[in-house]
Amino acid sequence: MTSSDALNMLRNHPGYQTLVQRRNRLAFSLTVIVLGCYSLFxxxxxxxxxxxxxxxAVLGLTTGIWSALVLIIGSWLLTAVYVVRANGAFDHMTQVLLTEVNV
Known part of the structure; x- marks a missing residue:
C-alpha cells in the first residue's frame, strides 16, 4: 500500500470525519467565546x-483591571480545555483510527 492509498483510506474513513468535525466544532466554539468576550471588553x-x-472594595483595583484579568485567565482556561480534550479524546480517536486503517 502506498502512502497516498493510506491517506485516501484515512480521509474516507467515517471515524476520521467524526474526529475532524468534533475538533473543528470545539475549536470554533472556544474561538467564538474568546472573541466575543474580548469584543465586549x-x-x-x-x-x-x-x-x-x-x-x-476588593484590593483597590478598578473593574477595568478585574475585567482584563478575567479575560486573560479565562483565555488560559479555555486553552487548557482544548489541550485536555485534544490530548485525551482526540488522541484516543486518532489512535483507534490509525489502528483500523493500519497506517
Missing part, C-alpha cells in the same frame, strides 16, 4: 469607559 472601553473606572 473593547465595546465597554469604547462606549462606557466610566463602568471600568468603578473601584469595588
Amino acid at each position: 473593547v465595546c465597554a472601553v469604547s462606549w462606557r469607559p466610566d463602568l471600568l473606572l468603578i473601584e469595588p
